[in-house]
Amino acid sequence: MRGIEVFQEIIPLLKDEPVVHANGFICRESFALQDREENFYMIGSMGLASSIGLGVAICKPDRKVIVLDGDGNVLMAMGTLAMIGAEAPNNLVHVVIDNEVYESTGKQRSISNAVALEQVAKSSGYREALRVDKKEEIKPAFERLMNSEGPGFLLIKVEACFDPKTGRVTHTPEEIKERFMNTLLPH
Numbered sequence: 001m002r003g004i005e006v007f008q009e010i011i012p013l014l015k016d017e018p019v020v021h022a023n024g025f026i027c028r029e030s031f032a033l034q035d036r037e038e039n040f041y042m043i044g045s046m047g048l049a050s051s052i053g054l055g056v057a058i059c060k061p062d063r064k065v066i067v068l069d070g071d072g073n074v075l076m077a078m079g080t081l082a083m084i085g086a087e088a089p090n091n092l093v094h095v096v097i098d099n100e101v102y103e104s105t106g107k108q109r110s111i112s113n114a115v116a117l118e119q120v121a122k123s124s125g126y127r128e129a130l131r132v133d134k135k136e137e138i139k140p141a142f143e144r145l146m147n148s149e150g151p152g153f154l155l156i157k158v159e160a161c162f163d164p165k166t167g168r169v170t171h172t173p174e175e176i177k178e179r180f181m182n183t184l185l186p187h
């Protein structure tokens with residue numbers, strides 16, 4: 001399965017949920033497919049989408065919050081899995097696009113082939129942790145986590161095949177933050 005297929009499956013299932021994206025190609029591919037004001041694109045800082053998502057989930061307990069993460073990002077900030085498990089926000093769904101490499105910087109291999117990240121999440125206290133490797137499994141797994149108490153974790157195994165021609169996010173970090181925060185206001 002290609003990474004882009006994860007977005008193609010998940011984006012049509014979204015309504016107005018805040019989605020916090022990990023840096024690199026994950027932002028770029030999601031932005032290229034469908035920009036949303038509720039998308040927070042982490043430009044530059046690796047490892048932090050999960051802690052930003054945790055903060056939003058704690059502050060906005062009535063909103064379902066989604067983190068779209070990468071295997072390298074998760075490995076860099078593994079302590080955040082423990083923090084999410086300990087805080088246990090029931091409105092957080094943590095999706096990890098696992099291509100077993102740091103693709104955005106040249107496909108250096110990560111160690112996610114040897115570390116079962118979904119088991120780390122489960123042991124850290126996530127209420128449910130699923131692993132899928134087929135496109136048709138994404139929608140039911142994602143919907144299951146969206147409709148149950150969190151925190152939920154969904155590891156999606158993909159090939160490393162982002163298209164390097166995909167453009168960059170054109171909004172400035174300030175614009176991204178402003179419009180994202182506006183979508184979090186009560187409505």
Ligand SMILES: Cc1ncc(C[n+]2csc(CCOP(=O)(O)OP(=O)(O)O)c2C)c(N)n1
Nearest residue numbers: 024044046070071072073101102103104105
């Ligand atoms: C602190 C920090 N270290 C390194 C980088 C460079 N960097 C940007 S994206 C990336 C790879 C991220 O890997 P992963 O989460 O697996 O996403 P993928 O690129 O595979 O989609 C790296 C190493 C960075 N931006 N910040």
Ligand SMILES: [Mg+2]
Nearest residue numbers: 070071099101
């Ligand atoms: Mg990766």
